[in-house]
Amino acid sequence: MKIALKNCQLVHPLQKINKKSNLLLVDGVISKVGNLSAEDLKNAEVFDLKENIVVPGFFDMHVHLREPGREDEETVITGCDAAAVGGFTGIACMPNTEPAIDSAEVISLIKGKAKNHLVEVFPVGAATMERKGEVLSPMAELYDAGAVAFSDDGVAIKTARILKTALEYSLMFNTPIIEHCEDESLAGGSMNEGITSTFLGLPPIPSVAEDLIVMRDILMAEYTGGKVHIAHMSTKKSAQMVREAKAKGLNVTCEVSPHHFTLNEEAVKGYNTNTKMNPPLRTQEDVEAMLEGLKDGTIDCIASDHAPHSLEEKEMEFELAPNGIVGLETQIGLALTELFHKKVLTLEQLIEKFAINPRKILHLPICKFEAGETANLTILDLNEIWSVNTAQFKSKSKNSPFNKRLLKGKAIGVVNKRKMFFQGKNLEL
């Protein structure tokens, strides 16, 4: 099938493209970029994009699909549906499923479920068996089966010894170890430690719990030469340490989640359990450090840490409620509103954080606007003003603190794997 995307603003930071143009896709492959002739348009389904933005497909490298184990909260398919609506053509899913992603079978199961979906799913393997931090997982086997990185996410790799082993072992496949940075002995609280936790009487998590493991991991990356990727970074000190590590040329990358650059700990007042996540919302100073880190390139990617939880699990006393919020369907809107429109990032920088850097970190191909490339695209409307409505989420879970928030800009379509999702409709190409 032939389709024409007319009147696009093509933006591609790697190709240094930012121009008005048209795309012709034949059977999901780019066949022409530029002016389209009458011949080109013959028998083509034409979409007038009205100067909306077309960029390489966005990728979310931190998603919790709850399959296997908690299919009541999210399945591979509902998670992929949410990703497509949210503007993503690929996601990496974290291994804290039940059972954990510590066997090739679980990877096959997940990849099998996602096989026919527009959104590609790349599992992150557990670094250790059952994520317990004791015995290394069969990393080579997981890598062969399709794991793109390794992590004990939910917790940091338990000991320096096993972290060292995992980093050394991962050198063989050049994959990063993704770390949830939190010192176990300081963990377990409900919100960031500070005056607000005192006011609210909530058990605190000190920011130093994150900083300690970030420091450990940077040192270990330096020592082993392995790659460390800091997941959902949230503190000013961590950002500073990563900045210094990068200046030294170490193999350290990091991501930030939209809630950590849009909300501070004061959002917890009122005990809304949708403001409970780990790492917790930090101080305004930390929020500003995240913005600074995004701006100066310290922070490589934006990732949602999409963590679905059922209503009955979140409708609970704050201290007893589980951590995490869903984010796939709000994060591009939040990033465009808070980063692009507020001039923290240029559009090119934003595309780097969402499309280029995550794929580079995970060694995945990046679609170029050239004839012969398989189309893997995200289409953005930068200026649409819309209100978040969790009831309409494709995700099975609705646990978001951003319900009813007014946002400017959203993804209106994605193209990948000979499929297109555009303005709410699915098309086979």
Add this chain to the structure above:
Amino acid sequence: MPLSSKHLLGLETTPKEDIKLILDTATTFKEVLERPIKRVPTLQGKTVVNLFYENSTRTRISFELAEKRLSADGVNFSVSTSSVSKGETFKDTIKNIEAMKIDMVVVRHSAAGTPLYLTQLCDAHIINAGDGIHEHPTQALLDMYSIREKLGKLEGVKVCIVGDVGHSRVALSNIFGLKTIGAEVSVCGPATMIPRNIQDLGVKVYYNIDEAIQDNDVLNVLRIQLERKARGNFPSLREYHRFYGITNERLEKNGKDILILHPGPINRGVELASEVADGSKQIILQQVTNGVAVRMAVLYLLGTQN
């Protein structure tokens, strides 16, 4: 004049006028407690549920007595928090209780913020009887009542809260209430028991108990919760008593008349030496009596609001 709020969730947001109104109303009820027949018909026909998700003896009995003396129908509902994870959710429990047509809920829960959550789940008046390490407003009100009764005022009175301030709902409610009413508040304890940034609340910090005694008119001595020791917040009871225990020797050395409060139950020989616990400076049992009067005042002011 009615209270400005439908609930008593904490003293953080309770205005001065409301605190004064509660304390003044408690004075009236204290007189009732002196009568041979200690009962007034004020809340006849009103139903109060005492919803206790955490063990409590004195607070629950104090509320129960306050309810009986106002002729309200008090019903006890005790659950252990551990059953939450296995059985009915908190929300379902509340919906069930509300369906039985109740007017007020007195709630004690190990999780901070639960009373506020309760206001979102049902229409009844909610009284916080202690939520986690957050607030315990009626305890602070009875402490304030007792200080005012003894010293004649609260404005300008210097009160030091001694002990594990960081894990105490009594401390936080006292800080909020006393600050609102115009007292000078300080805290004293080992550094591991003092929350970070507590100075931002306008509270002075002492690490030395002798200085605290010298500077203050009132010591509100918190109970050392023995289970905290397991968490390693202090090395030993012996060390705590030696450096922070209130003894006659320490009071005499600092040569000052001082009022001693304690929310109970006392660990004799830990935070208070026995001779102090039974001595002339403490008003621990008056606090217990006043607790009933203060809780009557709160129940009355909320229960007659509509």
